[in-house]
Amino acid sequence: MMEITAAVLTAPKQKFEIENIQLDTELRPEEILVKIVATGLCHTDIAIRDQHLPFGFPGILGHEGAGIVVKTGSSVTKVKAGNHVVLAPASCGKCSYCKSGHPSYCISFFPMNFGGIRNDGSCPYHSHDGTGIAGFFFGQSSFATYSLVSENNVVKVPEDVQLEILGPLGCGLQTGAGTVLNVLKPSSGESIVIAGVGPVGLAAIMAAKAAGCTSIIAVDIFDNRLDLAKELGATDTINSRELIVSEEINNRLSPGGVHYAVDTTGRNAVINQLLGSLRFMGTCAVVGILPAEKLEVDSQFFTMGRTLKYVIEGDSVPDIFIPQLIELHKKGMFPFDKLIRFYELNDINAAVEDSEKGITLKAIVRMPQ
Missing domain, CATH: 3.40.50.720 (NAD(P)-binding Rossmann-like Domain)
Structure with a gap:
């Protein structure tokens, strides 16, 4: 177990509460522990808050995360500790949709991205009194200082690009x-x-x-x-x-x-x-x-x-498309950084309010380091 800090949504249409919670870091073979650097705020996070889409409460949202790999499960080969990564939606990698290059239409898309638990029914996120907290939102729940993800939804990115701006490439921008x-x-x-x-x-x-x-x-x-x-x-x-x-x-x-x-x-x-x-x-x-x-x-x-x-999700293969967007950005052809305004984790509710009012186009929430 490790203690992490997360923005927890305890009930529909409420503000996020910053809490210290427990994360079970005994990894499954395909899992990766990522230290989150920053996470974009997306309209879908607000839609979950307002219950336009289903998710469990209390729960951790956030699905435009970028961070650094801390450790990997025994079967992971795509990344290693220290790699910079962007987190994309979860997919099984095995169904006909995934294998034909359409992971956004994965047959297991809804349980994997909105189920709040692992496929085996276990829940690694808990409050200090033992209450389970829904996680794995879009396979990541990255409104937190650390996130558990699977190898399928991690994209390795170059280390010569500012990592804290890259998270939105995993959802809204892609x-x-x-x-x-x-x-x-x-x-x-x-x-x-x-x-x-x-x-x-x-x-x-x-x-x-x-x-x-x-x-x-x-x-x-x-x-x-x-x-x-x-x-x-x-x-x-x-x-x-x-x-x-x-x-x-x-x-x-x-x-x-x-x-x-x-x-x-x-x-x-x-x-x-x-x-x-x-x-x-x-x-x-x-x-x-x-x-x-x-x-x-x-x-x-x-x-x-x-x-x-x-x-x-733009019907993309994140491992291919996100690096392409980064290259376009490097060449000045995809200047998405012009949309960004940063907020600290403690100010996440201000980020939500500013986004709803149109004051901020793309809020990115930075995690305490």
Whole structure:
């Protein structure tokens, strides 16, 4: 057993509480103990707090962790003590989805990422009175000074890059960038619209620019975010409080419609506007958490070969894609550091509040060292 410090969520819709808890560090053969340096705050953490997605309480969230390997289980060969790593969502590595290069659609994705315990039913996280604490959120629960992870969801990263900024590559940033580069795969000169330019949407914009899209349209209701979108690669912006998106695109910005659309909002009205902005045979990818039970779209948008699809985690293979994003960042083609603001672990509730208010785009919570 070792004592660690963690931000624990004790009940739905409550603030995080900083607690010293016990972690059983007797590793399973495939497990790795990681000292967390910093963890990004993602909208999904807030969605869990508000119970839009299931997870146990008390529980440790955090799923954009970056850290240093402390020790490894007996069967681990990918990394060794001292390596710098980014943590990605858990996957089994054995099912047909994993083996075909789609670990985001792993057959065991939900129990492994939201179950809160090991596959064998054991729980290594406990309070001092012995109460079990749900862990392994997205295979990591990295709002803590140390995290237990499996070899499948650890990505070794170069040591010449600032480690504390890299965690968001494991979820939000790979979701936005991967949706463009791995799923939509635009050709140079094609057009795309991205709705909701928070961290995921801005990652999509940067990826679209890197892919050579010559018409990149950003949609949001906040002018300051739209200004940043232009700085990062958007060629045009639309404030959807002031203009009707589909009309603005079809009548002025891209007559006949755009090739691709990405929605990060999960909202019916926004998705319908994006579908109405597509050209014939265009594709709209939805990555946002859907707040309503039903997604309702106008049937006319499915004429002429248009497609609507939902994408998880950018449909990426993290071991391949995260290093690619780091290389793009080194070359100045994926400047995600412009989104970041740091908070200390004791200030995690301020990070949540600032993120919800739009004051901070991508909060990264640093662990006490």
